Amino acid sequence: MMSLMATKAARKPATRYHHGNLRQALLDETIRTIRTGGIDSIIMESTYDMGRIAMEVMDAQLHGRGAPGVSMVPPLLMTGDNIDSPEIRQQLTADWWAKR
Numbered sequence: 001m002m003s004l005m006a007t008k009a010a011r012k013p014a015t016r017y018h019h020g021n022l023r024q025a026l027l028d029e030t031i032r033t034i035r036t037g038g039i040d041s042i043i044m045e046s047t048y049d050m051g052r053i054a055m056e057v058m059d060a061q062l063h064g065r066g067a068p069g070v071s072m073v074p075p076l077l078m079t080g081d082n083i084d085s086p087e088i089r090q091q092l093t094a095d096w097w098a099k100r
Contacts, residue, residue, distance in 0.1 A: 027092065034080050041079040048090050049073050 033039045053071045060067040078088050 031083060031092075034078065034083055037080065041077055044076045044078050044088075044091055046073045046076055046091060 030039070030042070034042065050073050053073060057067045057071065076088065076091060082088055
């Protein structure tokens with residue numbers, strides 16, 4: 001069994017990723033797997049919203065305005081039905097910074 005697995009592994013071509021390419025490749029594979037039904041859903045952190053809220057809190061503190069001690073950012077559920085929604089796409093892409 002071990003030699004069969006080693007033989008199969010040896011036949012697969014090596015793939016090299018540089019910097020952000022690995023992240024993008026993993027994201028592309030995950031999206032493809034959700035679209036084909038291999039994964040039903042994924043719970044996602046709302047990283048865009050986390051960053052936006054953090055900046056708003058820091059701005060408020062720097063300018064002497066009241067700021068909450070704790071900010072709750074609910075997670076998102078990404079499914080095949082909502083994967084193309086603006087809410088999910090905003091979390092998956094990093095091009096939002098260029099729109100400012």
